[in-house]
Amino acid sequence: MLSRFLNKIGLKTIKKQENVYGYIFILPWIIGMICFTIGPLIFSFVTSFTDYNMLRIKWLGFGNYKRMFTRDPMFWQALKNTLIYSLMNIPLVTIGGVIVAIMLHKLSFGVRFLRTVYYLPSVMVGVGTYFLWMLLLNPANGLVNSLLALVGIKGPAWLTDPMWTKPAIVLMHVWGLGGQMLLYLSRLQSIPRDLYESAAIDGASSWYCLRKITLPLLTPIIFYNLVIGIIGSFQVFQEGYIFSGDGSGKPAGSLLFYNLHVWNNAFKNFKTGYANAMAWFLFAVVMIITIIVQRTQSKWVFYEGDSADD
Amino acid sequence: MKKKMITMLLATALLVPLFAGCGSGDDAQESKDDNTSETKFEEKQTEEQGKGSEKQEDEPSDEKIELEFWSWWSSEARKPHIDKVVEDYNASQDKYHVTYVDIPWGDIFTKNIAQIAAGNPTDVMANFMEEVRFRAEEGQVESLEGLVTDDVKDGFYEQYLDVCTGTDGQLYALPFSVDTRAIYYNKDHFAEAGIKPEDIKTWDDLMEAAHKLDVKEDGEYTRYGFIPLQGNAGLDTYVINANQGQGWFNEETKEITVNTPTNVAVLEWIREQIEYYGQDNYNEIDAAFNSGMTDPFASGAISMLAHTSAYTSALANTAPDLNYGVMLFPEYKEGNGHAVNGGGFVLEAPKGAKHLEGSYDFMKFMTSRETQDYIAVNIGDFSARNDFDESDTFFQNEINRDLAEALEETFTVVVPNEFKGYQDVVNSILDQGKLGLIEPAQAMEEAQVAFEQFAEDNQ
Numbered sequence: 066m067l068s069r070f071l072n073k074i075g076l077k078t079i080k081k082q083e084n085v086y087g088y089i090f091i092l093p094w095i096i097g098m099i100c101f102t103i104g105p106l107i108f109s110f111v112t113s114f115t116d117y118n119m120l121r122i123k124w125l126g127f128g129n130y131k132r133m134f135t136r137d138p139m140f141w142q143a144l145k146n147t148l149i150y151s152l153m154n155i156p157l158v159t160i161g162g163v164i165v166a167i168m169l170h171k172l173s174f175g176v177r178f179l180r181t182v183y184y185l186p187s188v189m190v191g192v193g194t195y196f197l198w199m200l201l202l203n204p205a206n207g208l209v210n211s212l213l214a215l216v217g218i219k220g221p222a223w224l225t226d227p228m229w230t231k232p233a234i235v236l237m238h239v240w241g242l243g244g245q246m247l248l249y250l251s252r253l254q255s256i257p258r259d260l261y262e263s264a265a266i267d268g269a270s271s272w273y274c275l276r277k278i279t280l281p282l283l284t285p286i287i288f289y290n291l292v293i294g295i296i297g298s299f300q301v302f303q304e305g306y307i308f309s310g311d312g313s314g315k316p317a318g319s320l321l322f323y324n325l326h327v328w329n330n331a332f333k334n335f336k337t338g339y340a341n342a343m344a345w346f347l348f349a350v351v352m353i354i355t356i357i358v359q360r361t362q363s364k365w366v367f368y369e370g371d372s373a374d375d
Numbered sequence: 376m377k378k379k380m381i382t383m384l385l386a387t388a389l390l391v392p393l394f395a396g397c398g399s400g401d402d403a404q405e406s407k408d409d410n411t412s413e414t415k416f417e418e419k420q421t422e423e424q425g426k427g428s429e430k431q432e433d434e435p436s437d438e439k440i441e442l443e444f445w446s447w448w449s450s451e452a453r454k455p456h457i458d459k460v461v462e463d464y465n466a467s468q469d470k471y472h473v474t475y476v477d478i479p480w481g482d483i484f485t486k487n488i489a490q491i492a493a494g495n496p497t498d499v500m501a502n503f504m505e506e507v508r509f510r511a512e513e514g515q516v517e518s519l520e521g522l523v524t525d526d527v528k529d530g531f532y533e534q535y536l537d538v539c540t541g542t543d544g545q546l547y548a549l550p551f552s553v554d555t556r557a558i559y560y561n562k563d564h565f566a567e568a569g570i571k572p573e574d575i576k577t578w579d580d581l582m583e584a585a586h587k588l589d590v591k592e593d594g595e596y597t598r599y600g601f602i603p604l605q606g607n608a609g610l611d612t613y614v615i616n617a618n619q620g621q622g623w624f625n626e627e628t629k630e631i632t633v634n635t636p637t638n639v640a641v642l643e644w645i646r647e648q649i650e651y652y653g654q655d656n657y658n659e660i661d662a663a664f665n666s667g668m669t670d671p672f673a674s675g676a677i678s679m680l681a682h683t684s685a686y687t688s689a690l691a692n693t694a695p696d697l698n699y700g701v702m703l704f705p706e707y708k709e710g711n712g713h714a715v716n717g718g719g720f721v722l723e724a725p726k727g728a729k730h731l732e733g734s735y736d737f738m739k740f741m742t743s744r745e746t747q748d749y750i751a752v753n754i755g756d757f758s759a760r761n762d763f764d765e766s767d768t769f770f771q772n773e774i775n776r777d778l779a780e781a782l783e784e785t786f787t788v789v790v791p792n793e794f795k796g797y798q799d800v801v802n803s804i805l806d807q808g809k810l811g812l813i814e815p816a817q818a819m820e821e822a823q824v825a826f827e828q829f830a831e832d833n834q
Contacts, residue, residue: 119492120514120726136832138825139799199666205659222658224665227810310665317810318803326799332485334796335513 109341117338129342142318143326151298153235159290162242166249184243195307198237224308227319234304245290252286281367288366292355299351300324323347439472442733446501449477452688456753464740471733487725491515496725498734504538504719505789507548511541512792517724518545522735535759538787539721549742550759553719554684555785556608557778562698564588564678572702581705582648588678601679602660603645608681610805612716617641617707620714620786629791634823642808642815673697684778688755701777717785757782793833800825
């Protein structure tokens with residue numbers, strides 16, 4: 066039926082008809098992308114220049130952007146909180162993931178069991194995990210402070226003292242590094258053994274092998290995790306929303322992350338245009354950082370295929 | 376070129392039915408309602424005529440008009456009773472059929488605003504009383520003028536109707552329940568320490584009693600008498616109490632009054648109490664409350680706690696055997712009054728509700744004397760109605776009687792639209808003052824400046 070129709074409109078060769086079929090097959094995805102991704106994206110960009118409350122709209126020009134940079138102290142606080150958190154979280158989770166993966170790779174037994182144990186937190190998602198951590202971080206009888214007390218350290222009030230709220234969240238994320246670890250581990254397991262054997266014959270120490278073979282071959286995965294980690298860290302929201310109890314980012318605004326400030330403006334104060342402007346600024350920040358990381362990859366990321374050129 | 380055109384044509388052909396499917400909310404709603412054409416016509420005609428009274432409506436048709444009622448009340452303590460009153464409403468008349476939909480707290484408000492923006496909202500929605508005026512100004516809620524009659528209005532305390540009235544003088548919601556704040560105390564602890572609740576008149580009396588109730592073992596507190604800011608009474612409650620009902624601003628004049636000698640003294644007093652127990656101990660109790668897993672008052676670790684009137688239903692679940700009583704929030708200074716902040720919930724018709732008369736009819740039923748009595752007795756909510764008296768079943772309970780007394784000095788703070796969201800800038804500064812990171816005077820001064828700048832930008 067369709068083929069007859071295509072013949073009638075001049076598409077007679079199988080190749081041309083297959084092209085049409087191809088477009089028909091991907092059409093649901095294209096429609097979905099236009100309706101639910103590109104459309105809202107354009108809409109949010111346009112409304113970032115307006116006073117928009119989801120029901121009414123008024124053109125403001127650069128008013129929202131000007132206000133963001135010059136009149137909103139919470140914007141800077143939210144940006145600072147997010148940057149501090151990202152600077153603590155990204156390196157720790159990345160380095161932690163590599164260390165755990167290497168340790169597991171070296172083990173001669175129990176790898177499967179430990180791999181499952183480390184990966185389990187990544188399976189546990191959602192609000193339940195945050196409530197679990199609220200109990201673990203309880204200053205009086207939480208597990209974290211009880212363990213610290215065993216070595217004579219008086220643990221802080223993790224979620225009440227503004228100085229310690231961000232480290233508490235980073236600690237929680239380090240606990241959930243299993244997802245990254247699994248990627249490193251699978252890469253480690255695919256490194257040809259003969260590389261190590263040749264190095265051993267040449268008298269290379271384990272440390273030398275780690276620096277010259279293991280880590281360089283892990284760099285593509287580290288690079289991938291770094292980019293994903295940067296994007297993920299700037300998106301931090303739930304932790305601030307749940308740990309502060311009322312979404313205000315308390316104590317003392319220390320958990321007011323960028324996206325929480327965006328959310329509060331969009332859905333609590335109905336300053337959706339302003340929230341959209343903030344979202345676009347975040348996009349620009351993340352994009353710039355990602356491009357910088359991308360540009361540096363030629364200096365430190367080692368792709369196996371390139372080795373022949375070296 | 377030809378290939379491109381054909382691709383475009385095909386895409387357009389497939390997109391047209393898709394967009395037709397996404398068509399206007401009105402059509403979708405109408406097909407969902409699936410009324411007889413007669414009823415649809417009548418409904419529209421009535422709306423166009425400017426919301427006539429119920430009596431002017433047309434003959435009831437065989438098929439009922441479907442309405443949806445949204446709230447977040449999904450707990451075992453509430454949902455069965457809400458279901459029951461909705462069923463009662465459905466049985467009470469032939470024209471409408473209401474379905475109760477409970478949406479999780481985290482989703483309901485965003486879903487509601489998305490529905491309003493799409494022009495296809497739910498018919499009745501529960502919402503915060505304090506923000507009716509804001510929502511009216513933002514165009515999120517339908518006015519009830521032309522529907523609400525004087526006899527219905529006369530059934531509520533004026534102060535609550537006032538909160539439900541927009542700046543344009545029109546009524547936008549009906550009050551469903553109200554709350555207040557009071558001090559809950561452990562009767563056994565009081566008996567043990569020889570304290571009588573009637574002796575606690577001022578804040579200083581409260582702390583004097585608290586220190587008698589404190590229990591220390593090996594230098595560590597095992598029981599605290601009272602810790603300010605815990606429970607559900609933040610710094611604003613103390614400020615409102617000290618200022619006889621006024622919070623961080625004057626609602627009439629819109630004057631910002633954060634940095635006043637009284638407010639500085641209030642924060643200094645609070646810091647004094649926290650320092651008495653020690654910041655570490657305060658943090659531990661704070662964490663215990665925040666985790667939501669343990670309630671130090673229910674477990675007997677705290678003898679007195681400031682909380683809302685809704686706390687009784689939480690205690691009924693967590694500590695049904697707890698022997699407790701309720702007293703008024705003490706006075707800042709003698710003769711100052713027992714003012715506290717309170718709020719409540721309202722029922723409203725979101726902007727664009729298709730069957731406004733039906734929405735109103737249901738709201739009227741839910742806020743009627745009979746339904747409110749059922750809600751009060753079975754859920755424990757206080758009513759905003761003025762026709763309850765002490766002979767009612769609900770007030771036979773001593774706790775409810777005491778809470779009703781607190782309700783008489785309860786102030787509902789309505790945030791003017793130009794101040795909406797001020798808490799975002801003010802609270803983080805005040806938090807630093809509460810935690811002792813900056814001096815109380817500095818906290819108030821900085822918060823005042825931040826609030827003033829915020830208000831200026833929001834004009």
